[in-house]
Amino acid sequence: MPAAVRSGRLSGLARSALVWALGAAAIPLLVASMASGNTDNRAVAAIAVVAGIGAAIAEPFIGLLLFIGLLYVRPEEVVNDLEGMRLALMVSLITFGALIFHNLIRRRPFVRSPLNGMILGFGAMAVLSAVGPGTAHDAFQDISRLVILVFVVINLVRTPARYRAVVITLLTFTCYLAIYSIYLFYAGMVIHQEGVVRSLATGIFADPNDLAATIVAGLALTLIRFRSSHGLIARIVYLAMAAVMVWAIMLTNSRGGMLALIAVLGGFSLHYTRRKTLGMVIGVVAAAVLLAFGPSRMSSFQDEESANNRFWAWDNGFDMVRSHPLLGVGYGGFPDLNGGMTAHNSFVLCYAELGLPGYFFWMGGIYLAYRRSRWERGEGQADADGQEGQKGEAVGGAARAELLTDLQGARLALSGFLVACFWLSRTYVPVLYLLIALPVVAPLAAGATSERRTPQEVNRDTAIIAALCLFSILIIRLVELHYR
Numbered sequence: 001m002p003a004a005v006r007s008g009r010l011s012g013l014a015r016s017a018l019v020w021a022l023g024a025a026a027i028p029l030l031v032a033s034m035a036s037g038n039t040d041n042r043a044v045a046a047i048a049v050v051a052g053i054g055a056a057i058a059e060p061f062i063g064l065l066l067f068i069g070l071l072y073v074r075p076e077e078v079v080n081d082l083e084g085m086r087l088a089l090m091v092s093l094i095t096f097g098a099l100i101f102h103n104l105i106r107r108r109p110f111v112r113s114p115l116n117g118m119i120l121g122f123g124a125m126a127v128l129s130a131v132g133p134g135t136a137h138d139a140f141q142d143i144s145r146l147v148i149l150v151f152v153v154i155n156l157v158r159t160p161a162r163y164r165a166v167v168i169t170l171l172t173f174t175c176y177l178a179i180y181s182i183y184l185f186y187a188g189m190v191i192h193q194e195g196v197v198r199s200l201a202t203g204i205f206a207d208p209n210d211l212a213a214t215i216v217a218g219l220a221l222t223l224i225r226f227r228s229s230h231g232l233i234a235r236i237v238y239l240a241m242a243a244v245m246v247w248a249i250m251l252t253n254s255r256g257g258m259l260a261l262i263a264v265l266g267g268f269s270l271h272y273t274r275r276k277t278l279g280m281v282i283g284v285v286a287a288a289v290l291l292a293f294g295p296s297r298m299s300s301f302q303d304e305e306s307a308n309n310r311f312w313a314w315d316n317g318f319d320m321v322r323s324h325p326l327l328g329v330g331y332g333g334f335p336d337l338n339g340g341m342t343a344h345n346s347f348v349l350c351y352a353e354l355g356l357p358g359y360f361f362w363m364g365g366i367y368l369a370y371r372r373s374r375w376e377r378g379e380g381q382a383d384a385d386g387q388e389g390q391k392g393e394a395v396g397g398a399a400r401a402e403l404l405t406d407l408q409g410a411r412l413a414l415s416g417f418l419v420a421c422f423w424l425s426r427t428y429v430p431v432l433y434l435l436i437a438l439p440v441v442a443p444l445a446a447g448a449t450s451e452r453r454t455p456q457e458v459n460r461d462t463a464i465i466a467a468l469c470l471f472s473i474l475i476i477r478l479v480e481l482h483y484r
Helices: 003-035 041-058 060-073 087-106 114-129 136-156 160-186 208-228 232-252 255-271 276-293 296-300 305-323 346-370 397-421 430-445 455-483
Strands: 191-193 196-198
Touching (some): 041 087, 060 087, 060 136, 060 160, 114 136, 136 430, 160 208, 160 232, 160 397, 208 232, 208 397, 232 255, 305 346, 305 455, 346 397, 346 430, 346 455, 397 430
């Protein structure tokens, strides 16, 4: 491909990324304007919703980006007049409907991906687990949103430019969330827990631990963009964003968030340092510094009552899956059997409530996010019709290298979030499924949309997922037996 063509294409991708970044910044500004009280909030919201719905219907991918923005900003929880509007849910359903309509009209096939089967199996087991306790309606309502989200991401993120737009949107809104939590902290809107002041945000981020986990994932994406950027201004911007995110994580005083931060910084230094020994040293030093100056609660991890209760909850979760291995105790049923408290571990919550089959599908989605595709190994690419090599040329060279870098960033973000999830009950939150879908759609964005697995490969994947399920349950069991 001629250098001029490659340059023009890359500059076009850069322009697209800039447009999406500017668009991402519009939602926080709109929320700030409404919160100031100088406008009729309902009228402004109605205009914004109509405009967003129109944009999502015309181009469903805009609806996906808008959903991400609303998920992080949550204007209905910041502006009192918007309370109860459920804007994110509204946009996601409209985007889903618009996607189906566009594909049917254009006769475009839906993307076939193993993740489709995993997320559908997970959803089905969640609903089945709740039939006995009588909460199947709630399970269907909650889990269907996650299924729709994964389906939308897989079918809409079909080019490197769109993949990059999603990544930039995620890290932009994560930075907004970090700045907002810092503002709330110094404005005195904090929580006092165990004699420690901790920062928070709103909605699903009102818990400092959840807030820290989400910001850590965004930090991973930011670090990767900093590493892959070539312009000085871009690097300064990404470095400033990363500094703000680290600051916000420290203010949460979250032990799980701190461990996730150490994992992300360690993984980043190890992966992007040519001398691996030096990378390990840098990671160890960074961990030591963070532990020394990080949350004071880290030093009392084992003796503290809340930490001890966490391990007893894990023990109860093991008893639940042992007594109900097929369907678990039912979606949402863990607190009823644990004194009103959740599991404080996303893995425990999943296998205790949904049983081993549901846990298999959940772990299968995580496994697919890390499994290397043929495109990643450079063994050929396929378009939506299964034709080899036709679309691969469009993402060769520098574009392929940048997409591979973003893929590593997505996996690092998911890894950080999962480390935090080991200490949090975040099995059913949308952020997790966005992070699971991102690594899976990277080959799809490159045109490799129909990688066909042989029966041997399918059997191997099934065995690996089953082994991961059993191994993770065993590890959690050993940890809780040691510490409780």
